[in-house]
Amino acid sequence: MMVKFDYLKPNTEMELATLLAKHAEEAKLMAGGTDLLVLMRDKVFRPRYVIDVKGIPELRKLEYNEYDGLRIGAAVTLNEILKLEVVREKFTALWEAAGTLADPTIRNRATLVGNICNASPASDTAPALLVLDAEVEIKSEWSERRIPIQEFFKGVKKTALEKGEFVSAILVPNPPEGARSGYMKWGRTKGEDLAVVGVAALINAGSPTIRIALSSVAPTPLLVPEAQQAFEDGVSFNDRVEKATAAVLSNICPISDIRCCKEYRLSMAEVLTRRIIKKLLEAS
Amino acid sequence: MSKHKISLKVNGRHYDVEVEANKTLLRLLRDDLEMTGTKCACERGDCGLCTVLLDGVPTKSCIVLAVEVDGHEVTTVEGISEEGINAVQRAFIKHGAVQCGFCTPAFILVATALLKRNPRPTEDEVKEAIGGVLCRCTGYRQIIDAILDASKGA
Numbered sequence: 001m002m003v004k005f006d007y008l009k010p011n012t013e014m015e016l017a018t019l020l021a022k023h024a025e026e027a028k029l030m031a032g033g034t035d036l037l038v039l040m041r042d043k044v045f046r047p048r049y050v051i052d053v054k055g056i057p058e059l060r061k062l063e064y065n066e067y068d069g070l071r072i073g074a075a076v077t078l079n080e081i082l083k084l085e086v087v088r089e090k091f092t093a094l095w096e097a098a099g100t101l102a103d104p105t106i107r108n109r110a111t112l113v114g115n116i117c118n119a120s121p122a123s124d125t126a127p128a129l130l131v132l133d134a135e136v137e138i139k140s141e142w143s144e145r146r147i148p149i150q151e152f153f154k155g156v157k158k159t160a161l162e163k164g165e166f167v168s169a170i171l172v173p174n175p176p177e178g179a180r181s182g183y184m185k186w187g188r189t190k191g192e193d194l195a196v197v198g199v200a201a202l203i204n205a206g207s208p209t210i211r212i213a214l215s216s217v218a219p220t221p222l223l224v225p226e227a228q229q230a231f232e233d234g235v236s237f238n239d240r241v242e243k244a245t246a247a248v249l250s251n252i253c254p255i256s257d258i259r260c261c262k263e264y265r266l267s268m269a270e271v272l273t274r275r276i277i278k279k280l281l282e283a284s
Numbered sequence: 285m286s287k288h289k290i291s292l293k294v295n296g297r298h299y300d301v302e303v304e305a306n307k308t309l310l311r312l313l314r315d316d317l318e319m320t321g322t323k324c325a326c327e328r329g330d331c332g333l334c335t336v337l338l339d340g341v342p343t344k345s346c347i348v349l350a351v352e353v354d355g356h357e358v359t360t361v362e363g364i365s366e367e368g369i370n371a372v373q374r375a376f377i378k379h380g381a382v383q384c385g386f387c388t389p390a391f392i393l394v395a396t397a398l399l400k401r402n403p404r405p406t407e408d409e410v411k412e413a414i415g416g417v418l419c420r421c422t423g424y425r426q427i428i429d430a431i432l433d434a435s436k437g438a
Contacts, residue, residue: 006286007305007351037308037347038328050305052352105332105342105394105416191415192330 009052017141032109070172074113093181097128100185103192126221127200130213134172140165153220179204199272205284217252290354295363303350310345321361332417335390361389375434383421390417395431
């Protein structure tokens with residue numbers, strides 16, 4: 001049986017901010033609800049108020065323009081993102097990551113912002129947003145700020161959100177001209193499982209730029225900036241791939257859990273990192 | 285706990301009901317509206333057996349609150365066909381795609397929604413579309429064959 005709560009459905013961001021300011025300690029925000037409802041059934045969360053954000057038109061907007069890039073509102077579902085052609089073309093890491101999250105039925109309901117606010121170390125979309133240099137737009141009754149996504153994750157299930165704040169949108173700038181990105185996930189089964197390890201990368205062979213981020217290898221989704229120097233130090237194609245892969249391996253610290261042991265995670269992180277760098281370089 | 289008066293359409297029929305905030309759509313359908321074609325199994329969004337169409341879109345009804353469905357339209361297996369059974373259901377019978385039958389309503393619904401959106405899916409597209417529903421008899425081969433056959437007009 002699910003815990004008891006009052007259900008609130010604000011119609012504007014201002015109403016939402018006011019409700020949060022009043023009930024911050026006792027409220028949980030709900031977008032798709034695909035995680036929240038399960039956690040309330042398990043009594044992990046016992047909020048007094050559940051605030052549904054789907055009634056706020058501003059948060060349902062998914063927009064792209066060639067100057068600012070993507071703007072993904074807090075109530076936009078993963079399948080809405082997957083349907084947008086420009087995401088597949090330009091923001092391939094996000095498109096591939098969104099397409100591996102849970103299953104297609106869940107993705108009709110689950111949202112990107114919900115996935116980010118859960119702050120699971122195994123989030124599929126977080127590594128993609130990290131390599132794409134996304135920003136998180138955060139609002140409250142008295143403030144509005146933007147922070148880089150790498151400053152958003154503070155620990156297992158912990159975010160940079162302060163009391164009374166909510167995430168209104170994720171902003172993803174256009175990737176540099178000529179850059180390619182992708183996401184690879186290793187799970188026990190092909191569908192409906194959390195990642196044993198997930199690797200997102202963005203590579204611009206010309207500049208050269210490389211950004212690599214991983215899920216399920218640290219307390220938070222992790223960007224590995226050390227890969228950039230290692231990549232630049234490489235003297236040949238293979239040397240670049242191997243040096244960048246080695247940099248990733250020396251900066252991650254996976255644990256053993258129900259899905260697999262730490263050694264397997266390390267091994268698969270190496271395989272996937274090498275595989276995605278090669279794939280993106282060969283496509284360049 | 286808050287109570288809410290909601291209006292929704294289920295299988296074409298209009299309902300005005302009062303629901304408690306924590307009631308799921310699944311519980312509303314099975315316990316209050318007594319439509320037991322929608323199955324209850326894991327109740328945590330994993331197995332997909334409670335799948336219904338919400339405004340035509342496959343949705344796991346155990347992880348949707350009834351109050352969220354206010355003003356929307358729900359289709360369950362009871363309402364999937366206006367006359368008798370539809371092409372997907374006929375193909376399931378033809379291919380013996382039913383073993384214990386517990387997952388069948390969910391597969392019928394996701395398959396019907398798939399064929400409406402994409403009348404000629406490839407086998408991979410069928411596999412992708414049914415990814416959210418589990419069959420513990422593991423009769424997937426017959427299920428996939430039946431859906432592909434239904435797409436050819438069965």
